[in-house]
Amino acid sequence: MLHASRLRRRFGPATALDGFDLTVTAGEICGLIGHNGAGKTTFARIACGLDRPDSGHVLIDGADPARRAARRLTGWAPQEPALYPTATVRDNLRLYGGLAGLHRRRLRTEIDQVTTAMALHDLLDQPVGRLSGGQQRRVQTATALLHRPKVLLLDEPTVGADPATRQALLAAVRARADDGAAICYTTHYLPELVDLDATLAVAARGRVIARGPRESLLDGLPGTARLRFDGPAPGHRGQDTLVITSPRPAEAAAHALTELGSDAARLRGIDITPPTLDDLYRHLAAPESTHAA
Numbered sequence: 001m002l003h004a005s006r007l008r009r010r011f012g013p014a015t016a017l018d019g020f021d022l023t024v025t026a027g028e029i030c031g032l033i034g035h036n037g038a039g040k041t042t043f044a045r046i047a048c049g050l051d052r053p054d055s056g057h058v059l060i061d062g063a064d065p066a067r068r069a070a071r072r073l074t075g076w077a078p079q080e081p082a083l084y085p086t087a088t089v090r091d092n093l094r095l096y097g098g099l100a101g102l103h104r105r106r107l108r109t110e111i112d113q114v115t116t117a118m119a120l121h122d123l124l125d126q127p128v129g130r131l132s133g134g135q136q137r138r139v140q141t142a143t144a145l146l147h148r149p150k151v152l153l154l155d156e157p158t159v160g161a162d163p164a165t166r167q168a169l170l171a172a173v174r175a176r177a178d179d180g181a182a183i184c185y186t187t188h189y190l191p192e193l194v195d196l197d198a199t200l201a202v203a204a205r206g207r208v209i210a211r212g213p214r215e216s217l218l219d220g221l222p223g224t225a226r227l228r229f230d231g232p233a234p235g236h237r238g239q240d241t242l243v244i245t246s247p248r249p250a251e252a253a254a255h256a257l258t259e260l261g262s263d264a265a266r267l268r269g270i271d272i273t274p275p276t277l278d279d280l281y282r283h284l285a286a287p288e289s290t291h292a293a
């Protein structure tokens with residue numbers, strides 16, 4: 001559905017894309033992750049026809065993204081909202097829907113459905129400029145979903161969202177994938193990708209350096225168990241917390257407790273933290289690491 005091959009893009013001396021390959025299939029949510037400046041936004045702009053690569057190509061359902069037919073198949077929610085601040089949420093949605101080819105009853109129906117799914121009903125008559133940053137991003141995501149595109153590119157859509165609206169947004173995105181959309185979802189927050197049941201593509205220095213199911217990329221990475229004690233942690237004079245790093249932190253914590261004897265009675269709390277995206281980036285940056293891309 002979305003296929004990018006050997007994309008290169010330079011801006012003066014800066015190389016934004018340097019052989020960027022990515023394929024996202026219908027029904028898949030691909031979590032596109034990577035440090036700032038890795039090339040994620042440049043890729044998204046090219047994939048939705050707003051910029052051209054110096055070389056390489058993107059196909060949207062087999063078509064060049066710059067062509068009008070492909071543009072109607074694509075929905076993009078950029079990081080910086082591109083909305084009319086003095087117009088209401090409803091008028092912004094009408095405008096984007098009209099540009100995407102929706103009119104009259106179909107436009108009204110889609111606006112109604114997307115505002116329900118994204119918990120935007122109460123904001124419909126408010127000028128966009130008076131909304132919070134998180135609310136504006138939600139409106140921008142709604143504009144991308146409105147015409148039910150086959151390819152969705154969402155750039156950190158949940159930044160600034162409170163927990164309830166974050167869940168509504170993630171559910172709406174998941175529902176679009178279940179309807180067959182190919183979704184490229186940029187975030188710096190791994191739990192969202194777990195909630196979305198996304199696959200992963202890790203970008204670095206303008207290319208995708210690792211690609212595959214979450215489990216296969218995260219398997220074997222260390223998580224952390226923090227055991228907090230009443231008084232000093234066993235073996236630690238000044239600190240009350242024992243930190244254990246292990247690929248199976250819960251099992252490692254259970255094992256440590258059996259070894260502690262009477263000190264175990266002073267245990268006051270345990271926090272288990274699974275591997276984070278930073279752990280994954282560190283692992284991929286390690287010289288000995290091997291991974292499918």
Ligand SMILES: Nc1ncnc2c1ncn2[C@@H]1O[C@H](COP(=O)(O)OP(=O)(O)OP(=O)(O)O)[C@@H](O)[C@H]1O
Nearest residue numbers: 011014015016034035036037038039040041042043
């Ligand atoms: N219009 C531009 N002019 C000059 N340099 C640019 C332009 N757009 C992108 N770049 C450069 O290209 C590189 C990739 O930028 P890009 O915005 O694609 O990264 P990103 O992965 O989306 O980062 P972030 O996570 O911060 O959004 C960066 O070094 C950036 O400075």
